[in-house]
Amino acid sequence: MSVVPFLSLDDQHRSIERELKEVFSKTLKQGRFILGDEVDRFEKEFAAYHKSKYAISVANGHDALMISLKALNIGKGDEVIVPSHTCQATWLAVMNGAKPIAVEVDPSTYNIEASLIENSLTKKTKAIIPVHLYGHPCAMDKIMLIAKKNDVLIIEDNAQAHGAVFKNKMTGSWGHCNATSFYPTKNLGALGDGGAITTNDKKLHDFAQAFRNYGSGKKNVYSMQGVNSRLDELQAAVLRIKLKKLDEWNEARRRNAEFYFELLQSIGDIQLPPGTNKKATPVFHQFVIQTAYRDKLKNFLLRNGIETAIHYSVPVHLQKAYESLHYKKGSLRVAEKLADTVLSLPVWPGLKENQLKTICLAIKKFFR
Ligand SMILES: *Cc1c(COP(=O)(O)O)cnc(C)c1O
DSSP, X not given: OOSBOSOOOHHHHHHTHHHHHHHHHHHHHXXXXXXXXXXXXXXXHHHHHHTOSEEEEESOHHHHHHHHHHHTTOOTTOEEEEESSSXXXXXXXXXXXXXXXXXXXXXXXXXXXXXXHGGGOOTTEEEXXXXXXXXXXXXXXXXXXXXXXXXXXXXXXXXXXXXXXXXXXXXXXXXXXXXXXXXXXXXXXXXSOOEEEEESXXXXXXXXXXXXXXXXXXXXXXXXXXXXXXXXHHHHHHHXXXXXXXXXXXXXXXXXXXXXXXXXXXXXXXXXXXXXXSSEEOOOSSEEEEOTTHHHHHHHHXXXXXXXXXXXXXXXXXXXXXXXXXXXXXXXXXXXXXXXXXXXXXXXXXXXXXHHHHXXXXXXXXXO
């Protein structure tokens, strides 16, 4: 019996159930399912939310990254800096021609260590992909400076950080092109796959808009060979409803995090994730602790009805799919250690205080 599921969307969906059913009926009646008004409106609203000029919706987060790279003309022979610890989609999107070059993350923030980036730049480096992992903003001030100084481009991977802010500027609005995902479990999630690119550059917008639709910006005019990567009308309509609730839901995640920060201080060897500070307002896509007893703790919690998760249990560079990059075990020690020690606790909006208490008490009991 599970007392606390790792994630439940029930509460969020219940609060908008009437609106969801309305757009379902409306879309059904209208009979337009691809690239219609809902997609147009969502793109405008999503761009406005980020104070970006443009948003281009696509089929998923991987495609948002892949199309961003294409738009910036990055491919064969080029190198792209990526964090050593991330969702493998970040690396996979780069493998579509270019080569990912891993830079270690700061184990206290889980984000790419800005001070290590310059060591990895070569003549071939075209871009850096900062990933705001678990919803915590990267040090975008430092990263933008490095990019400017070395003439490389920035593509933010904002899949886990919708609504996060760094120095009064939204994540997903710093880079030349920024990619995000609306996979159902993300802070802003569709009822299926979805993704988007944000940019202030009209040329990049025009390219991405054509590329996602076979390479056609205008009806029956194919200026290039693109892909089919479109967001459905129905998903766009759902995302418009959810976007209005995003700040409220993120606030609920931050409240849950505060609860953990208070109750999990100085317990065993637990290292807590970074919280809100002067520069960064995180959105706690995940609440990730570190402990050397990770697997034992995970099992103990499960026996007590508490589900947790591991993001990610095998580092990307040790997956078979990436063996052509020739990273050996021991080559990215921070990422390898994190794979053995990280544990994501439930942090979803709708989690009740007694559930949070149950989790914290169980953790305390484990370390006693
Ligand atoms: C989810 C995620 C992606 C990929 O998104 P999909 O929509 O599943 O393709 C990319 N990067 C990060 C950091 C993610 O969390």
